[in-house]
Amino acid sequence: MSAFSAIETKRDVDQNEFTPDIEPQATWCPGCGDFGVLKALKGAMTEVGKNPDEVLLVTGIGCSGKLSSYFDSYGYHSIHGRSLPIARASKLANPNLEVVAAGGDGDGYGIGGNHFMHTARENHDMVYIVFNNEIFGLTKGQTSPTSPKGHKSKTQPHGSAKDPVRPLSMSLSAGASYIARTAAVNPNQAKEILVEAIEHDGFAHIDFLTQCPTWNKDAKQYVPYTDVQDDEDFSFEVTDRQEAGEMMYEAESRLSQGEVLTGRFYREDRPSYGQEKRHTGEMPEQPLAERYFDDSYEWERSADLMHRHR
Amino acid sequence: MTNDELLWRIAGGSGDGIDSTSQNFAKALMRSGLNIFTHRHYPSRIRGGHTYVEVRAASHEVKSRGDGYNFLLALGDSFARNPQEDAYYGNEEVKPLTENLDDLREGGVIVYDEGLLDESDVADLDEQAEENGWHVYPLNLRGLAREHGREVMRNTAGVGATAALLGMELDPVEELMEERMSGEVLEQNLEILEIAKNEVEEREFTHDLQIPAVEDGGNDEQVLVSGSTAIAYGAIDEGCRFISGYPMTPWTDVFTIMSQNLPEFGGIAEQVEDEIAAASLAIGASHAGVKAMSGSSGGGFALMSEPLGLAEMAETPIVLVEAMRAGPSTGMPTKPEQGDLEHVLYTSQGDSNRVVFAPGNAQEAYEQTRRAFQLAYNYQLPAIVLYDQKLSGELINVDEAFFDREPNPSLGSVLTEEEIADAPHHHSGKFNRYRHDVENGVSPRSIPGQEDGRFLVTGNEHTPQGHISEDPDNRINQMDRRMEKLESIRAELDANDQSSQTVYTPDDEAEHQYGIMTFGSQQGTVEEATKRLSDDGHSVKALGVSELLPYPTEEVKAFLDSVDQCMIVEMNASAQFRGLTQKELGGYGEMMTSLLKYNGNPFEPEEIVEGFESSISGDGDAPGHSTTFVPAASD
Ligand SMILES: Cc1ncc(C[n+]2csc(CCOP(=O)(O)OP(=O)(O)O)c2C)c(N)n1
Ligand code: SF4
Numbered sequence: 001m002s003a004f005s006a007i008e009t010k011r012d013v014d015q016n017e018f019t020p021d022i023e024p025q026a027t028w029c030p031g032c033g034d035f036g037v038l039k040a041l042k043g044a045m046t047e048v049g050k051n052p053d054e055v056l057l058v059t060g061i062g063c064s065g066k067l068s069s070y071f072d073s074y075g076y077h078s079i080h081g082r083s084l085p086i087a088r089a090s091k092l093a094n095p096n097l098e099v100v101a102a103g104g105d106g107d108g109y110g111i112g113g114n115h116f117m118h119t120a121r122e123n124h125d126m127v128y129i130v131f132n133n134e135i136f137g138l139t140k141g142q143t144s145p146t147s148p149k150g151h152k153s154k155t156q157p158h159g160s161a162k163d164p165v166r167p168l169s170m171s172l173s174a175g176a177s178y179i180a181r182t183a184a185v186n187p188n189q190a191k192e193i194l195v196e197a198i199e200h201d202g203f204a205h206i207d208f209l210t211q212c213p214t215w216n217k218d219a220k221q222y223v224p225y226t227d228v229q230d231d232e233d234f235s236f237e238v239t240d241r242q243e244a245g246e247m248m249y250e251a252e253s254r255l256s257q258g259e260v261l262t263g264r265f266y267r268e269d270r271p272s273y274g275q276e277k278r279h280t281g282e283m284p285e286q287p288l289a290e291r292y293f294d295d296s297y298e299w300e301r302s303a304d305l306m307h308r309h310r
Numbered sequence: 311m312t313n314d315e316l317l318w319r320i321a322g323g324s325g326d327g328i329d330s331t332s333q334n335f336a337k338a339l340m341r342s343g344l345n346i347f348t349h350r351h352y353p354s355r356i357r358g359g360h361t362y363v364e365v366r367a368a369s370h371e372v373k374s375r376g377d378g379y380n381f382l383l384a385l386g387d388s389f390a391r392n393p394q395e396d397a398y399y400g401n402e403e404v405k406p407l408t409e410n411l412d413d414l415r416e417g418g419v420i421v422y423d424e425g426l427l428d429e430s431d432v433a434d435l436d437e438q439a440e441e442n443g444w445h446v447y448p449l450n451l452r453g454l455a456r457e458h459g460r461e462v463m464r465n466t467a468g469v470g471a472t473a474a475l476l477g478m479e480l481d482p483v484e485e486l487m488e489e490r491m492s493g494e495v496l497e498q499n500l501e502i503l504e505i506a507k508n509e510v511e512e513r514e515f516t517h518d519l520q521i522p523a524v525e526d527g528g529n530d531e532q533v534l535v536s537g538s539t540a541i542a543y544g545a546i547d548e549g550c551r552f553i554s555g556y557p558m559t560p561w562t563d564v565f566t567i568m569s570q571n572l573p574e575f576g577g578i579a580e581q582v583e584d585e586i587a588a589a590s591l592a593i594g595a596s597h598a599g600v601k602a603m604s605g606s607s608g609g610g611f612a613l614m615s616e617p618l619g620l621a622e623m624a625e626t627p628i629v630l631v632e633a634m635r636a637g638p639s640t641g642m643p644t645k646p647e648q649g650d651l652e653h654v655l656y657t658s659q660g661d662s663n664r665v666v667f668a669p670g671n672a673q674e675a676y677e678q679t680r681r682a683f684q685l686a687y688n689y690q691l692p693a694i695v696l697y698d699q700k701l702s703g704e705l706i707n708v709d710e711a712f713f714d715r716e717p718n719p720s721l722g723s724v725l726t727e728e729e730i731a732d733a734p735h736h737h738s739g740k741f742n743r744y745r746h747d748v749e750n751g752v753s754p755r756s757i758p759g760q761e762d763g764r765f766l767v768t769g770n771e772h773t774p775q776g777h778i779s780e781d782p783d784n785r786i787n788q789m790d791r792r793m794e795k796l797e798s799i800r801a802e803l804d805a806n807d808q809s810s811q812t813v814y815t816p817d818d819e820a821e822h823q824y825g826i827m828t829f830g831s832q833q834g835t836v837e838e839a840t841k842r843l844s845d846d847g848h849s850v851k852a853l854g855v856s857e858l859l860p861y862p863t864e865e866v867k868a869f870l871d872s873v874d875q876c877m878i879v880e881m882n883a884s885a886q887f888r889g890l891t892q893k894e895l896g897g898y899g900e901m902m903t904s905l906l907k908y909n910g911n912p913f914e915p916e917e918i919v920e921g922f923e924s925s926i927s928g929d930g931d932a933p934g935h936s937t938t939f940v941p942a943a944s945d
Contacts, residue, residue, distance in 0.1 A: 005727060020766075021738035022777055056598070056758045061769075066765055069778060072740075074758035076353070077768035077778070078596060085587040089594030089602070090579055090758065092554060097598065097758055118583040194897040208501050248646030268744065276576070284576040286552055289599035293574070294719050300575045302543030306710055307534035310337070 003293030006053030008097045017052050018042040020072035027066055031219045033133060033210025034063055036184025038070055041129075042153045042291040043102070044185075045073075048060070050098050052122035053275035058087040060103030060112065064131035068103050081112030088124040094289035095125070095274050098198065102129040106136045109165050113145075121202050123273035127197045127204045130167065133220075141215030148256055164256060167207045168248035168265055171250075174243070177202035179244075179266040180256035181251065183222040186262060193264065204271045209260065228263035237290035238267045315368035315522055316344075317379035317415075318472065320465075321406040322386060324352055324361045327537055331465040332715050334490075334532070334935050335472070335704065338482035339367040340532050340707050348705040349375035354559075354643040355807060360405040369525045373671065373706070373834030373909045377916040378413040380519060381476070383468045384814030385451070386426025390748040401929045406434050406491035417443045423464060425452025447475065447510075452612035454506055455633050459498030464684055466499045470506025480507060483816055488762035523721045535708045537831070538563035538702035540672040541916030542571070544679030545603050546639050548627070549719030551577030554591035556584055558610040559643045560702040562632040562889045565605070585610035589617035592628045597767065599721060599757035601683060604630030607697075609640060612657065618692055619658035625690040625744070625755070625792070627722065628720070629682050634698040636910050643654035646699035648830055649882040651890065654696050655859055663792050665799060666859040667692040670833030672706050672794055674856055678810060680718070685802075687722030689752055689795045696858065698881070701831035723754045731755050732924075742774045746787040771896045800860040811865050812837075814852040816844035823849040824926055826875035827866075828885045829856065839918035850922070855887075861894040875942070876925050879918055883908045892943075906938040913937070 019042070028034050055073035058269045059065040061080035068075035075098075078086050079308060087101035106117055108130040119128070134151075136142040143156045146167065150159040171179045178200040182190040190208070197204035213219035228234040228247065236243040244266040250262040277283035282292075293299050320890035322328050325549040332348065340346045344367040344674040366376050377892070384406035407420075407427055415590070418441070421626055424431070429448060449471055466487075473480055473717040480503060487499055520715070537545075541564050545553075553572060555565040569579035578595075582588050588604045606614060611632045621628050634650045654666055665685050669675040675697060682693035725733060734742050745753040745764035753774075756763025766776030773779045773790060794876050803810070814837045815822070828836045833854030840852040853869045855862065870876055876898075878888040885904045892899050905921040907913055917937050923940045 003727065004757070006761040007759045008760075019737075020740065020777075021586070036414065051761075053761050053764050054759055058594070066515055066778075067769075072764065073345070074764045075766040075768075075776070076594075076624075077766060077770065078593075079616050079622075080768055082586060082590045082620075085582065085590035086594035086597070089552070089554065089580070089591035090598035092580070092597035092741075093595040093600040093602075094759060114583050115587055118587070147524070196890050280572045288576070288578060288595075289759070290599070291551075292549070292599055292724075297719075299549060299719050301715065301717050302546045303713045303715070305543070305571065306533050306713060307537050310341070310538070 001289055004007055004094070004096065006051045010049065011051065013046055013049065013051055015046045018045060018072050020070065022069060024042035024070040028063060031211070031216045032063065033212065034067065034131060034147060036190060037131060037210060040187055041071060043191040047191070047195050048198050050276040055098045055100065056087070056090050058083045058090065058099070058101045060107035062104035062107050062136070064102060064137070066106035068087050079109070081107050081115065083107070084112060084115040084119040085127065087126055088119055090120070091098060091124055091126055092274060092283065094287045096287050100129065101126060102131065104137065105130055105132045105134065106144045109145040109167055109170070114156035116280060117174045120171055120176040120205065122273040123177050123203045123270060124272045125201055125203070125274055127194070127206065129206050129208050131210045132167065132207050133210045133216060135212050136204060137212050137215060144253060154227050166252040167251070168252060169245065171205045172245055172248060172266055176205040176266070178272050180193060180264045181207040181209065181262045183225055183260065183262055184211065185222050185224055185227055189227060196264070198253065200267070200269070200293035209262070210211040220258045224233055225260040225262050228261050228265070241266070274284040315366060315372070315376065316381060316476065317376045318365045318367070318381045318383065319362050319379045319410060320383045320385065320468065321360065321362040321410050323656045327361055327462060328361055328385070328386060331363055331469065334486050335469055336365045336367070337534055338486055339365065340534055341482040341485070344369060344522060345372050346376060346534060346705065346707045347372040350703045352644050353774040358395070360409045363733050365747070367522060368930055369522050374663060374838045374915055375835070377914045378611070379414045380415045381419040381472070382410055382414055382418065382420045383472060384410065384420065384422035384427060384435065385464060385468055386423045407435070411438060414442070414444065416815070417517070417519070419519055420444055420446045421468065421475065422448055422696070423451040424448040425450045425464070426790045439770065440717045445486050449510065451506070452942070455502055456501045458505060463499055465500050466502045467506040469913070470864065471510045474507045474510035475515065475517070476519065478521045479618070511597045518738070527691040531710050532707040532913045533713070534705045534707055535562070535672050536703055536705050537669070537672050537697055538703070539567055540675035541679045541697070542567035542674040543696055543713060545683065546575065546631065547573060547678045547715055547717050548601065548683035549717060550601040550683060551575065552592065552595040552602050554582055554602070555590045556578040556582060556606065556610060560635055560699040560740065561605050561607045561610065561631060561703050564631050564633065577901045585613035586617060589630065593617055593626050596628050597758070599724070601687065601721065602707040603629045603635065607633045607635050610636045611650070611653065616662070619660060621692040622658070622660070622663040623769045623793070627686040627690050629679070629686050630690050630692060630694045632694055632696045633702050634696065636908070638665060642910050644699065646912050647832070647881050647887065647908055647910070648698055649908070651858070651882070655890070656674070662690055662794065662859065664809040664859060665691065666696055667694070667810070668696045668830035668856050668858055669701070670691045670830060670854040671701070671857050672708060673712060674810070675701065676713070678856060680817060680830045684718070684722070685799055687720070689799055690723060690755065691795060694713065696830065698831050723752050723840045724755045725756055725763070727760050727763070730760055736775050740775045743776050744772060744788065746774060746789070746791055750798040796860045798847060803862070804864065809865060810856045811862055812852070813855070813869065814840055816851070818842050819849070820872055822851045822873050823875070824875035824922070825869060826850065826852045826879060826918070826922065827876055828852070828854055828879040829858065832881065835913045835915050836879055838917060839922070842915060842919050845924055851877055858890065861890065861892055866891060867895060870898050870901065871919050875903070875926055877903050877905055877922055879905045879913065881907050881912060882937040883938070900926060901942060904940035906940065909936045911936070
C-alpha cells in the first residue's frame with residue numbers, strides 16, 4: 001500500500017467534501033468577493049476530480065488568507081506574504097500533491113513581491129490565486145499596491161501618489177507560464193480558469209478580482225466586465241508573448257479607468273521547475289516524501305564521503 | 311618544548327591557494343601519525359589582503375589553536391603586486407612578513423619568498439630576529455616555481471622547503487598530490503617539491519625545530535573535518551534531504567557542503583531569493599514529509615525570525631543553523647564572535663518554544679545536529695544549531711570510525727495511514743491534529759496526501775482541528791501543551807547517559823577550588839587552558855555547555871556546587887552566556903566572573919590562563935588588552 005493513497009487511488013468526490021464544519025461567515029463580510037473564490041475553487045477541484053486529501057492549499061495573511069479555513073483540504077495558513085516559498089517546497093518534496101497558494105494583493109504583490117517574482121521565474125507547477133480587492137481588507141482599509149492612484153485611506157489621507165502595480169505584466173516579465181484574470185462576480189469563468197490553471201503544468205497565476213464592500217464601498221466594482229476571449233474588439237494570441245504583453249498592458253490601464261477586462265492572457269508550454277530539476281539531476285524521479293515511508297530504501301551515509309577527508 | 315609540537319603558519323594573499331595548500335599539508339601530517347588542529351584567519355576580501363592558516367601538529371591530542379606559532383612560511387601576496395605606481399594596495403606585499411611577527415615564538419623559523427618579499431622593506435627584521443632568536447631563511451620560491459612549472463606552484467615549493475627544514479618525509483605529501491592532481495600539473499608539482507626540498511637540504515641550518523616524533527606508527531584511521539562538515543554530515547546521517555538557503559558567511563560553508571552532496575544522495579538543495587524564503591521553504595518541505603534544514607548567519611537569521619515563530623506555533627519541525635560572526639549588523643563577516651546567543655534564544659514574537667544546541671567541537675557538532683533533527687521531528691518544533699566562524703572553518707582530526715553510524719530517516723511523530731484511520735477524529739470527520747490530551751505535549755501529525763489525515767495548520771492560535779480560535783481555555787490548553795514539550799525534552803536529555811555537556815577535570819577530582827565555564831566553540835581552548843593551569847598546580851576544572859534551550863540547569867548547578875568560584879569565558883562584549891546562566895539558575899551571581907573577548911579573534915589558551923591567574927587567583931598580570939575581565943556580582 002502506498003503511503004499516500006489519497007493521491008494514488010482516484011475516486012469520485014462530492015463538492016461538499018471540500019466544505020469543512022465551519023462557516024466562512026465567521027470572518028468574511030456579507031457580499032465579500034472572497035466567497036466567490038471559495039465557490040469557484042470547490043467547483044474546479046471537483047471538476048478535475050481531486051481528492052481533498054491530495055490537495056495542499058497554502059495561504060498568506062489577510063481576509064483572503066482565511067481561504068484555507070473554509071476550504072477543506074490539507075491547509076497551511078502561514079504568514080503574511082510567505083505562502084509561495086512554503087507552497088513551492090511542498091511541491092518539490094512531493095510533486096504528486098496538488099498545490100495551490102493564495103493570498104491578497106497586499107500579501108502577494110506587496111510584502112511577498114520578491115517571492116512572487118522568483119516563484120514565477122522558476123515556473124513551479126502550482127496555482128497561485130491573488131485576491132485582488134485593491135485594498136488591505138483585514139487591517140481595515142489601507143491603500144494596497146493595487147489601489148488606484150489618488151486613492152484616499154486613513155494612511156494615505158492626501159490620496160495615493162503612486163501608480164498601482166501591474167500584476168499581469170509583472171507576472172509575464174517574471175516568467176509565469178499561465179496568466180489569467182477573473183472576477184468573483186463572474187463565477188463560471190472563474191471556475192473554468194481555475195480548472196485550466198490546475199491542469200496547467202507550470203506556474204499558473206490568477207489575478208482574481210474580489211470586491212471588498214466594507215472598505216471599497218462599491219460592492220459592484222467589477223461589474224460590468226468583459227471577457228477578452230469573447231469580445232471581438234480583442235484579438236490576440238495567448239501563446240504569443242508580445243501580443244499577450246500588449247493585451248495585459250491594455251487591461252491594466254483600463255482597470256485604472258474603471259473598465260474591467262478578464263480572461264486568459266498568456267499560456268506557455270515550458271517545462272516546470274520540477275521537470276527542469278529532475279532533468280539536471282538535482283531532484284529524484286520519485287517523490288522525495290515517499291522515500292521516508294519506504295522501508296527498503298538504502299539511505300546513503302556520511303561515511304560514504306570519508307575518502308575526501310583522509 | 312621545540313619538538314613537542316609544530317605550529318606552522320602559512321601566510322599570503324586571499325586567493326593565493328593558502329587554504330588548499332594548508333589543508334593538504336595538514337592531511338600529510340595527519341597521515342604520518344600526528345594530531346591536527348587548524349586555525350584560519352582571513353579578511354573580508356576576495357583576492358589579496360593578508361590571510362593565514364595555522365596548522366598545529368603534535369603527537370599529543372590538540373583541541374585548540376596554540377599560543378602563537380613556531381614556523382612561518384611567508385609566501386607574499388601576488389595580488390598586491392599591482393603594476394600601477396599608485397596602486398591602492400600600496401606596498402602591502404610585505405604584509406606576510408610584518409603582520410605575522412608578533413605571534414612568532416622565540417627561536418622560531420621564518421621562510422619567506424624573496425621572489426615576492428623584500429626583507430629590506432621590513433625595517434627592523436634583523437634586530438627582531440636577533441632579539442627573539444629567530445632563524446630566517448630567504449628562498450626564491452617564486453623563481454623556482456616559474457622555472458619548473460607555473461608561478462602559482464610556489465606554494466608547493468614552500469612545502470618542499472618546509473619538509474627540508476623540519477626533516478620531514480615527502481611521501482605523504484606526494485601521495486596526496488597524486489590523489490588530487492594528474493598529468494602535467496602533477497608532474498610539475500612533484501618536481502618542484504623535490505627540487506625545493508633538495509636545494510634547501512644542502513644549506514646549513516641554524517635552528518633545531520623538527521617535526522614532532524610520532525609515538526605509535528601511523529594514523530591512517532583518521533579524517534580531517536571542520537565543524538561545518540560535521541554539521542552537514544550529521545544532517546545527512548539523520549536523513550535530511552532538503553536544504554534551502556541564501557549565502558552568508560560563515561553559514562555558506564554548511565550550505566555549500568549540503569548543496570554539493572544532497573543531489574548525489576537523491577535530495578534537493580535550493581538557493582532562494584532571501585532568508586525569509588529559505589526558512590519558509592524548509593517549513594514547506596517538512597510539512598510535506600521531508601527532513602529539511604535551513605540556516606544563516608546573524609542578519610540572515612534575523613530575517614528568519616517570522617518563519618521560525620510560525621514553525622513553533624504550527625508545530626512544523628525544522629532544523630536551522632546559525633553560524634555566528636562578529637556583529638551587530640554585518641559586523642565583521644570573516645571574524646568569529648558568540649554575540650548572537652540572545653538573538654537565537656529569543657528572536658520572534660511570543661514565548662520561545664525551540665531547542666538550541668551550541669556544539670563545542672566537530673564531534674559534538676555532528677552529534678548535536680543529529681540530536682537537533684531527532685528532537686525537531688519527534689517533538690515538532692524548530693531546533694537550532696548555534697556555532698560560529700571559528701568552529702565553522704577549523705579542521706581537526708577525528709577517528710574515521712566515529713562517522714560509521716546508522717542513518718536515521720525516521721520522520722518522528724508522523725502517523726501512517728493505518729494509524730490515522732485508528733486515530734481520534736473530530737465528529738466532523740476531521741483529523742485531530744492538535745489534540746490537547748497527549749503525552750509529552752506531542753500530538754502526532756499526518757502528511758499531505760495521506761487519506762483522511764487532512765487538517766489545517768495556522769500560525770494563529772487554533773483548536774485541535776486547526777481552526778483559528780481565540781477561546782481562552784483552548785489557548786491555555788494549546789500553550790501549555792506546546793510548552794510541555796520543552797519539559798519533556800529536558801527530561802529526555804537528562805535521562806540520556808551521554809551528556810552533551812563536557813566536564814573537563816584534568817586530575818579526576820570531583821571537588822575543585824575553581825571552575826571555568828564556557829559554551830560552544832571555546833570549549834577546546836578552555837580545556838587546554840585548564841590543563842595548563844592544573845599542571846601549574848591550580849585546583850581547577852572546566853565545563854563546556856552545549857545545550858542552551860532547554861537549559862541544563864541541574865548539570866550546571868552540580869558543576870557550580872563543586873567549585874568555590876567560576877570564571878565564564880565567552881566571545882562577546884555583554885556576557886550573554888553568563889546572563890543566561892544567571893537567569894536560568896536564579897542565583898550563583900556572586901561566584902561568577904567573566905572573561906570576554908570580542909576583537910574578532912578567538913581566545914588563545916594562554917589568554918585564558920592569564921585571565922584566570924589575574925582575576926580569580928589574583929596572582930598574575932592583568933589580562934591583555936584584547937580580553938576584558940568582569941568581576942563577580944556582589945551585594
Ligand atoms: C509581517 C506582517 N506585517 C503586517 C501584518 C498585518 N497585516 C495583516 S493582513 C494585512 C494586509 C492584508 O491585505 P491583503 O493582502 O490585500 O489581503 P485582504 O485582507 O485584502 O484579503 C496586513 C498588513 C502581518 N500580519 N504581518
Ligand atoms: S473586509 Fe473586505 S475583504 Fe475582508 S471580508 Fe470584509 S469585505 Fe471581504
